[in-house]
Amino acid sequence: MEKLFRLKENGTTARREIAAGVTTFLTMAYILAVNPGMLGSIGNGMTPPAVFTATVLASVLAMIVMAFAANLPVALAPGMGLNAFFTYTVVFGMGYSWQIALAAVFCEGVFFIILTFFNVREAIVKAIPENLKYAVAVGIGLFITMIGLGNAGIMVKDNATFVALGSITSGAPLVAVIGIVIMTILYVRKVPGAILLGIVIATLIGIPLGVTVMPENFSPFSFPAAPLLFQFDFSVILSLKFFTVFFTFLFVDVFDTVGTLVGVTTQAGLAGKGGEIPRVKQALFADAVGTTAGAALGTSAVTSYIESAAGVAAGGRTGLTTLATATLFLLSLFLSPLFLLVPSAATAPALIMVGFLMMSSVVRINFKDPTEGIPAFFTIFMMPFAYSVAQGIMFGVMMFVILKLASRKLRDISPVTFVLFLIFIVYILLKR
Numbered sequence: 001m002e003k004l005f006r007l008k009e010n011g012t013t014a015r016r017e018i019a020a021g022v023t024t025f026l027t028m029a030y031i032l033a034v035n036p037g038m039l040g041s042i043g044n045g046m047t048p049p050a051v052f053t054a055t056v057l058a059s060v061l062a063m064i065v066m067a068f069a070a071n072l073p074v075a076l077a078p079g080m081g082l083n084a085f086f087t088y089t090v091v092f093g094m095g096y097s098w099q100i101a102l103a104a105v106f107c108e109g110v111f112f113i114i115l116t117f118f119n120v121r122e123a124i125v126k127a128i129p130e131n132l133k134y135a136v137a138v139g140i141g142l143f144i145t146m147i148g149l150g151n152a153g154i155m156v157k158d159n160a161t162f163v164a165l166g167s168i169t170s171g172a173p174l175v176a177v178i179g180i181v182i183m184t185i186l187y188v189r190k191v192p193g194a195i196l197l198g199i200v201i202a203t204l205i206g207i208p209l210g211v212t213v214m215p216e217n218f219s220p221f222s223f224p225a226a227p228l229l230f231q232f233d234f235s236v237i238l239s240l241k242f243f244t245v246f247f248t249f250l251f252v253d254v255f256d257t258v259g260t261l262v263g264v265t266t267q268a269g270l271a272g273k274g275g276e277i278p279r280v281k282q283a284l285f286a287d288a289v290g291t292t293a294g295a296a297l298g299t300s301a302v303t304s305y306i307e308s309a310a311g312v313a314a315g316g317r318t319g320l321t322t323l324a325t326a327t328l329f330l331l332s333l334f335l336s337p338l339f340l341l342v343p344s345a346a347t348a349p350a351l352i353m354v355g356f357l358m359m360s361s362v363v364r365i366n367f368k369d370p371t372e373g374i375p376a377f378f379t380i381f382m383m384p385f386a387y388s389v390a391q392g393i394m395f396g397v398m399m400f401v402i403l404k405l406a407s408r409k410l411r412d413i414s415p416v417t418f419v420l421f422l423i424f425i426v427y428i429l430l431k432r
Contacts, residue, residue: 021324062290141358
């Protein structure tokens with residue numbers, strides 16, 4: 001382990017890395033239920049069991065590449081938002097078959113590999129201004145917190161005020177609140193694995209409260225179904241609508257991944273001076289391989305997961321964390337009933353705790369210069385309010401370029417940053 005992942009160099013141990021990997025898995029295990037349910041609702045041959053197998057295998061392959069090639073504690077799986085776009089916009093909304101949607105994802109993945117090989121995606125990462133990189137970490141922290149609050153029912157929809165406080169005296173919200181209290185106490189007391197312990201304790205507390213559901217005739221074992229291999233339809237590949245679908249997948253996946261890598265590596269203290277991500281090309285390659293393989297197996301685009309920050313908060317610093325997460329994903333093929341016992345109310349406290357930890361980067365942002373501070377502010381608030389890491393980066397970069405042009409600080413705008421600005425304008429126009 002030391003030779004493969006350079007544990008001492010990164011100030012960590014095998015035990016800590018594995019505990020961090022388990023923590024990451026528990027905070028993102030919901031994708032094993034959500035993705036098959038969402039894509040499986042399409043029907044016409046796309047079944048939940050087949051999507052479940054595809055989700056696991058694509059995630060494992062991407063994480064193996066991330067672990068050994070990039071040596072970063074970043075887990076990957078089919079992206080939330082991307083799967084919703086796949087199902088509700090491309091298939092149900094535009095009327096395309098799921099085979100055509102998979103073809104678009106496959107083309108995106110192949111294009112990603114080409115972009116990564118020629119360092120285009122690496123150039124995009126480097127083009128994001130330093131203050132915006134710090135803002136990305138903060139924005140992701142707020143985004144994760146919002147996800148946790150929503151998953152637990154602590155935050156609910158409200159027609160008058162958009163969001164409101166849910167009932168926190170019973171059920172899932174109560175379990176989450178108790179979990180938050182326990183987790184923060186353990187963290188303040190510097191108990192090793194505080195986040196993971198908090199998840200386990202909250203899961204156990206949820207049993208008598210009816211939140212952690214134990215099915216009748218419960219068996220932790222199940223056998224995996226066959227995935228939907230190479231089910232592509234390229235018949236409309238030259239149409240404008242297909243290009244729009246392809247470009248949307250491309251845009252969201254690129255900037256979700258970039259934002260996650262920036263935020264997680266910054267939180268882990270792995271980012272270099274100026275916010276540079278170590279071994280970024282290899283990390284981006286893992287994402288591209290996962291997306292391509294995922295399409296071939298029968299699932300939507302694979303991307304880096306912001307929930308990786310939970311593992312980082314638990315001490316993860318190397319690819320061993322990612323490998324531990326991948327191992328649990330692989331085991332879930334046969335033990336899915338056991339892993340899916342952990343309710344979202346038990347993982348929500350971990351997401352909220354991580355949100356607090358990621359806020360620390362806010363003190364590094366230069367708010368004294370409004371041409372730096374205002375774009376950072378837009379980046380931060382757009383991520384949770386638009387429910388998208390990619391949208392936060394987009395608005396942050398656009399405000400950065402506009403304000404730098406307005407203040408005649410042209411030297412602060414790199415050519416790649418200006419190109420990104422133009423791409424974002426085109427993207428907004430295409431979405432009209």
